[in-house]
Each structure stands twice: as structure tokens, then as C-alpha cells.
Amino acid sequence: xxxxxxxxxxxxxxxxxxxxxxxxxxxxxxxxxxxxxxxxxxxxxxxxxxxxxxxxxxxxxxxxxxxxxxxxxxxxxxxxxxxxxxxxxxxxxxxxxxxxxxxxxxxxxxxxxxxxxxxxxxxxxxxxxxxxxxxxxxxxxxxxxxxxxxxxxxxxxxxxxxxxxxxxxxxxxxxxxxxxxxxxxxxxxxxxxxxxxxxxxxxxxxxxxxxxxxxxxxxxxxxxxxxxxxxxxxxxxxxxxxxxxxxxxxxxxxxxxxxxxxxxxxxxxxxxxxxxxxxxxxxxxxxxxxxxxxxxx
Amino acid sequence: xxxxxxxxxxxxxxxxxxxxxxxxxxxxxxxxxxxxxxxxxxxxxxxxxxxxxxxxxxxxxxxxxxxxxxxxxxxxxxxxxxxxxxxxxxxxxxxxxxxxxxxxxxxxxxxxxxxxxxxxxxxxxxxxxxxxxxxxxxxxxxxxxxxxxxxxxxxxxxxxxxxxxxxxxxxxxxxxxxxxxxxxx
Numbered sequence: 001x002x003x004x005x006x007x008x009x010x011x012x013x014x015x016x017x018x019x020x021x022x023x024x025x026x027x028x029x030x031x032x033x034x035x036x037x038x039x040x041x042x043x044x045x046x047x048x049x050x051x052x053x054x055x056x057x058x059x060x061x062x063x064x065x066x067x068x069x070x071x072x073x074x075x076x077x078x079x080x081x082x083x084x085x086x087x088x089x090x091x092x093x094x095x096x097x098x099x100x101x102x103x104x105x106x107x108x109x110x111x112x113x114x115x116x117x118x119x120x121x122x123x124x125x126x127x128x129x130x131x132x133x134x135x136x137x138x139x140x141x142x143x144x145x146x147x148x149x150x151x152x153x154x155x156x157x158x159x160x161x162x163x164x165x166x167x168x169x170x171x172x173x174x175x176x177x178x179x180x181x182x183x184x185x186x187x188x189x190x191x192x193x194x195x196x197x198x199x200x201x202x203x204x205x206x207x208x209x210x211x212x213x214x215x216x217x218x219x220x221x222x223x224x225x226x227x228x229x230x231x232x233x234x235x236x237x238x239x240x241x242x243x244x245x246x247x248x249x250x251x252x253x254x255x256x257x258x259x260x261x262x263x264x265x266x267x268x269x270x271x272x273x274x275x276x277x278x279x280x281x282x283x284x285x286x287x288x289x290x291x292x293x294x295x296x297x
Numbered sequence: 298x299x300x301x302x303x304x305x306x307x308x309x310x311x312x313x314x315x316x317x318x319x320x321x322x323x324x325x326x327x328x329x330x331x332x333x334x335x336x337x338x339x340x341x342x343x344x345x346x347x348x349x350x351x352x353x354x355x356x357x358x359x360x361x362x363x364x365x366x367x368x369x370x371x372x373x374x375x376x377x378x379x380x381x382x383x384x385x386x387x388x389x390x391x392x393x394x395x396x397x398x399x400x401x402x403x404x405x406x407x408x409x410x411x412x413x414x415x416x417x418x419x420x421x422x423x424x425x426x427x428x429x430x431x432x433x434x435x436x437x438x439x440x441x442x443x444x445x446x447x448x449x450x451x452x453x454x455x456x457x458x459x460x461x462x463x464x465x466x467x468x469x470x471x472x473x474x475x476x477x478x479x480x481x482x
Binding site: 005006007008009010011012013014015016017018019020021022023024025221273290292 | 361362364365366368369372373376380391394395396398399401402414415417418421422425430433434437438440441442451456457458
């Protein structure tokens, strides 16, 4: 085959229809946004997969475009009297049509959003009902305690629609959002917006978080530098952080079944993917689902 | 700034058009050139050549899909540079893409003896229209944007090996289409 043939085919691809090129560029942007949303939904401030994605999309290949408008969200946990509030989550994002929810575990074991910011373009998204805001408003403010049983359910459903249409922060937390125009908004507390209402809890089955804060059935990625290779595991140092692992921590990564370890080399950076249920932060152990060379170009 | 406003600046022969297009699409064009040439200096020169080409083309042109149009200019300039220099320089980016595309070429006589570029483009457009959106986007991101396989893999949540296999299947499908269209007859 001559080189000219290949080039000719390549030239033909260059000239493909603009609509397909635009479609690919749009999908690329949306995919990045979708990834952000997913990472946010699983409390991903320290998620390695997000760090890895950031390294690739925003570091090596596609940093935020200069003209993109960046929002900064900061979440603080209020401390006991006389102590400073502790910052527990920060997020920079470019798409305010993305829903943000940062879940935490309350002292009683219930999982609640510490902060919720609805998608600006679709305020009813995620409420799981067909109820409009106007419909919800007509039921939500009724007295649930004195309402008949059949109405109580409707009132609570309406409240959920209202709750998930506004930005709020759980009591005991403080949240600020810095907009691209430089204005800073203080996110109101839940009790301030909805006095007397119950804060919604997150369905444990749906999110299935482990004690380490990772979703049991969510897949994560972690970048590691290999320092020792054994028959069925490798000893590595993490090069990115994902709770419960800190950057630079030594971890034992067990190979998946039938894994060909010949691609693993000492000193090389590897991407390790695993499910939340397959890691143990205390002992620094990860049972890998897949492992691949990250620096193989 | 909106694309049509930038195009108007070009039509007005306002030099800030170059600043605006570079601000909005500088990184996009640089990445396209960089993926092909894998050399920052050469990619930068290609991008600067792109702005000059755009300055000379508008007016009279008024591109409808400005981003795609810019990308095509950058790609053609990158390909020209590759053709001019590749015997002296190793441009890893396009070398890999071309070696993959070689698998799509039906065996038999070389393409250049048989058919014009625009006819192949017509067939590829038709073939792209038959693919599901995800496959179509993957194909374009790999062979038009020259995005690395590992980036595509990460975006789709699969390993690079799985992504490479999927792209291999797409190349085979394109080859079958080119054969079916008798482009070498």
C-alpha cells in the first residue's frame, strides 16, 4: 500500500460533512460535563477517576477554554464555638446547568445532601415526579400533621419537588458560590428556606456508599507508580488522591483474574480501576478490576 | 464572542478578528494540529497559518459551521506540513493515524488510481450516516480530531484495549463499505 493512498483517505476524512464534525465536538463537551455531574453526584471531590479525567481533559489535552465561565463552590462545616469552620469540599465548574449534590453521613447514619444546587436550566430535574413547581406549591405548604393520610403523601412529594428546585445547604454547613461575574452568593440553609420540613435523605440502596465514602458499585480509577511487582499483586504509591487513599500512600494492588502482568513495570504509572466495594482504605488494599499502562504513548 | 460576530470582524477587515478567533479557537486549532504533528512549534506555526488563511478567505467566504471550517483548514495545513517534513521529522501523531487508516483501504489497486477525494468523502459521509451516534463520534474523534485512544477510552469508561478493539471494528466496517461501493473499480 502506498503512503499516498493512506493520505488520500485521510484527506477524504478531513472533508467530511460539517454536521458530523460539529456533532463530535458537541458530544465531546457534553461528555465532559456528564462526567463532572457523575463525579459530583458521588461526592467526588477526592475521586481519583475525576482527578485522572481532569489530568487528561483539563491538563494534557483539554484545559478549560479561556472563554468558559467558571463557577467556584466552597462548602464549610461549621465548627464548635470558638473554632474556625472547616472547608470540606470545593468545586470549580463551568456548567451551571449541572446539578450538584454533596452527600454526607449524619450522626444517626442517615445519608443527606450537605449541599444541593439544582440544574439552572431544568429546575424540576431529579424530583422523580411529574409534578410541576406550581402544582407542588399548592400542596407543599399545607400542614402535613393534620392532613388526612392520602394527602400527606402528596404533600411530602410536593415538598420534595420544591426542595430540589432550590439551592440550599444543610444546617451545620455553610456554602458560597462565586459566579464568573465576581459576585458571591451565600447558599441559604435548609431550615431557613423550609422551616419545619424534613431534610431529604439519600436512598442508601441507590447510592450504596461504603464506609470509606465510595459507592460500592461505582467504578473508580486511581493512578499509581509501581514500586514492586509480585506474583499476584503490586506495591505502588498513589500519584493522585481518592478518599480513603491519600496521594503518595503505599497501596497493595491485587491483579484481576487472568491478568497478564507483563505490562507492569517498576517505576511506570498505571491506571487501576476498581469498584468501591473492592478496596480497603485502612490496610491500603485494592482488588483491581482492570489495570493498564497510563504512560504508554 | 459569537461566531457570526467574529466573521463580521473579518468582513470589516478589522484586525481584532484575529485576536478574537485566536481567543475562542486558538486552543481547539492548536490541539488539532498538535495531534497530527506532535510538535508544539510546528503546531503553533500551523495555527498562525490558519489565521492568515482565514483572513484571506473571509471575505468572500461566510462559513456556516465556523468551528468545523477552522478545523478543516488547520488539518489541511497540518497535513501539508507533515507531507513536507515527515522525511526529516518524526510526527508520531499522524503516522499512527495513517497506519490505522491503512486497514480501511480495500486491497487491490491503490486508491489514487481509481477515485477522487471528494467521491471517497461522499462515501464516508454516507457510511457515517449509517452508524449509531456513539460510533460516529468515536470515529471522528479518532480520525478527524486525532484524539488519543486512551482519552477516548477514559471518556467512555473502558480500557484503551477495549477502545482499540472498537475502533478496529469500525475500520473494518469502513473497509467493507468502500469495497461494497466498488471504489477501486
